[in-house]
Amino acid sequence: MKKAPALIILAFVAFVGISSSLFVVNEAEQAIVTQFGKPVGDVKGPGLHVKIPVIQEVKRFEKRIMKWDSDPNQIPTKDKRFIWVDTTARWRIVDPLLFYKTVATEIGAQSRLDDIIDSVVRDAVSGRLLAELVRGSDYQSPRGPGEKEVFEIEGEVVSESELVGREEILDSLLGKARASTPEYGIELIDVQIKRINYVDQVLTRVYERMINERNQVAAEYRSEGEGEKAEILGKMERELKQINSEAYRLALEIRGKADAEAAGIYATAYSRDKEFYSFLRTLESYKKVIGKNGRLVIGTDSPFYKYLQDVK
Template sequence: MMKNVLKIGGGVAAVALGVTLMGTFYTLEEGEQAVIVQFGRPVGAPVTEAGLHGKLPFVQEVRRFEKRILVWDGDPNQIPTKGREFIWVDTTARWRIADAKKFLESVATEAGARSRLNDIIDSVVRDQVSGSELVELVRSASWVIPKDELLAEVPAEAQAELKKEVVRGREELTRTILAKAREVVPQYGIELVDVRIKRLDYVESVREKVYARMISERKRIAARFRSEGEGQSAEILGTMEKELRQIRSTAYRRVQEVRGKADAEATRVYGAAYGADPEFYAFSRTLEAYKEGQNKNSTVILTTESDYYRYLKRANAAPAVRTKR
C-alpha cells in the first residue's frame, strides 16, 4: 500500500515538474519577438532573439509579435487637389514593430496598429495632396517638357498642361508623406518603412467630364484630318481635271490637223480628177444639185433645152456611136 502511495506521489511530482518546466521555458521562431507579461503588465525588455528562453511559470505569459515587415493598405479616399480637382487616392505602406513593449502598451495588436496607421497616414496624405497641384501627383521631378514639334500636334489646352513645370514630383511627395508620418508612429512602437501611392483616379463626375473632353478633342482632330483629306482630294481632282482638259485639247487639235490634211488631200484628188474632164465634173455637180434639192413628193419636168436633158442624150448616144465604130 505504501509503495502505491509512493508511486502515485512520484507520478504527481513528475507531472508537476513537467508542467513547471513547460511553463518555465518557451521558444521563439525566426521572425518573431516576444514580451513577457506578468499580471497583465509587460516586464523586462522585449525578447528578439530566436531560440529557447525562460520565464516564471504560472505568473508570467508570453505575447508574441511579428519581427518581419508588415503590409498596410488604406482605403481609397476622395481628396481635392490644390486646383480643386477631386481625385481618388489609394495608398499603401510597409511597417514593422520596432519596440514590442511599447507596441503592446499602446495598440496591443496588429489590428489596433493598422487602425492607428489608418488615421495617421490618411491624415498626412490628405494634407499633402490637398496642398499640391495634380501635375505634381502624376509626374516625376525629372519630367521634361516635349519639344515644339511634338506640341504642335497637341491642342492648346493640353499644351498648357504639358508645359507646366514640376517642382516636387510624385517621388518627393511620397517622401514627404513618409517623413511626416514617421514623426508620429514611434510613440506606438512602430517603424514606418515606406509609403507609396498605388493609384490616382478622377472621381466619377470629373472622369465623365474628362472623357467627354477627350471625345470632343478626338472628334476635333478627326474633323481636321477629314478637312485636310477633303482639301487634298479637291486638289488632286482639280489637277486631274486640268490634265484631262489638256489631253482633250491636244487630242482635238490633233484630230483637226489630221482632218484638215485629209480634206486637203481629198480636195486635191477631186481637183485632179475633175480637172481631167471638166464636162464630167459639171455633169456630176449637176446630178448632186438635183439630188440635194429634190423633194421625194415632187416631180421634175425637164425641157429638151435643159443641160440635164442634154447630158442624158449624150450619155445614151455615146454607147451607140462606140457600137458603130
C-alpha cells in the same frame, strides 16, 4: 511501492512546470513577456526562451513586413480637381515592447496608421496640382520645342518648369508620415499611391472634354482630307482638260491633213477631166438633196438642172 505514485505525480508536476516555463520564438516572430498583464521584457531573437510559469505570459508579434491599405478618399487638389486617392503602405514592428505599450495589437497599429497616413496624404494632395500627382520626374511634354504648358491657379500663373514629379511628392509624404511612427515602435518602410481617379461628376466632364477634343481632331483630319480631295480633283480636272485639249488638237491636225489630202485628190481628179468631175459632184448633190419620196423644184435655167435637161 507506496512511494511510486508520489514520484510519478512529482515527475508529472515537474514536467508541466518545466514545459510551461519554456517557449519558442521562430524566425518570423518577436515577442514580449508580461507579468500580470504588464510587460516585463521583450524577446527579439528566435530560439528557446524561459519564463515564469503561470504568472508570466508571452505576447507574439510579426517580425515580417506587413501591408496597410486605406479606403479611397475624395480629396481636392490645389487646382480644385476632386479626385479619389487610393493609398497603400508597408510597415513592420521594430520595438515590440513599445508597440505593445502604445497600440497593443496589429489592429490598433492599423488604426493609428489610418490617422497618420491619411492626414499626410490629404495634405500632400491638396497642396499639389493634379498634373504633379500623375506625372513622373522624367515626364516629357508632347509639345514642340519652345512650347510649354502653363497652369493658372486663382489668377497666379504656374509654369511647367515649376512643377515637381510624383516621386518627389511620395518621398516628402513618406518622410512626414515616418516621423510620427517611431513612438509606436513601428517603422514605416514605404508609402505609395495605388490609384488616382476623378470623382463621378468630374469624370463625366472629363469624358465629355475628351470626346470634344477627339471630335476637333477628327474635324481637322476631315478638313485636311477635304482639302487634299479638292486638290486631287482639281489636278485631275486640269489633267483631263489638258488631255482633251491635246486630243482635240491632234484631231484637228488629223482632220486638217485629211482635208488637205482630200482636196489634193479632188484637185487632181478635177485637173484630169473637169467635165466628168463636175458630173460626179452634181450626181452626189442630187443624191443628198433629193431624198426618198422627195421633190425638187428648180427652174429650167438653173445650172443644177443641166444634166437632167440633157437626159433623153
